[in-house]
Amino acid sequence: MAMRLTLMTTVFLIGWSAAALPAQDAILPASVIFATSTGYWQDEGNAPDVERAPTGAESVANPEGKAAQRHGYYKLFAVRQADRTSKVYLQQVAQTETGPAIASTVELQEISDLKPYVTDIRPENSNGIIKQPGLFATIYLKTDPAAEPDGWTVLIDEFGEITVEKATN
Template identity: 80%
Template structure:
């Protein structure tokens, strides 16, 4: 291999490596501090997406093929705000042939109203096997940075109704 060819190969490899590192950095924003994928849902394609956000909350939905059988899981994640508090979002993810696809994203306003400092998000079951439709996850948060965290549950029943409440032990 000539010196020129080695130099060109080296430059190309360095460029590809830098592009790969840049692409990895852009996968998940630094402001997403906790996330869990859990739960299970299915429908006939005619059911509405998860839409429950009270007035003033962000909601986005992507429509899919109506009438086609759909199924998937939920993703619950916390996004840190500039003031160090967090907003909690719930996504409905469809398992499609081409890979996972976001069906809807909503902000859980009950958490935003608390202006929480989120310390953890945990699913009910970490085995990855969910046999019944719905979601159960616990969000650990503080409303004062010096306080001990409290658990709050996010529950989605088999009908898609969402409940957010302080955990009781």
């Protein structure tokens, strides 16, 4: 019995001391509540990023000014605000020799203006890499916390034009 009590005390103290360690910097901020990486894009290095003006984007342009083909994927994510509603952002992520790099970030104003309670974000499929340029994803949201969620589609065509609209079934 004494051995069992000693073992239980040791396990408790080890667990307590591990929990008391200072938290490390989070890789993903706690305010990011849903995210999906999907779609595919490519250009010759001289094309503009997504059709809207990027804000705070990290440049992945070639510093010598030479056009070099770029390619990558899109990331769609919701960031929870203090009032529990969300803002939704779209990023173009370039695949570079040193790893992924953010090419541009834009807020999807059509969604954010609704002051939505985002309940999910889903890609068109979960089969992995898509070989055709573009993106299709669905954002599920509520404008009233007591209501059922509605689906909103985000579509980027092969030319990089973004369309955001309420889903029709």
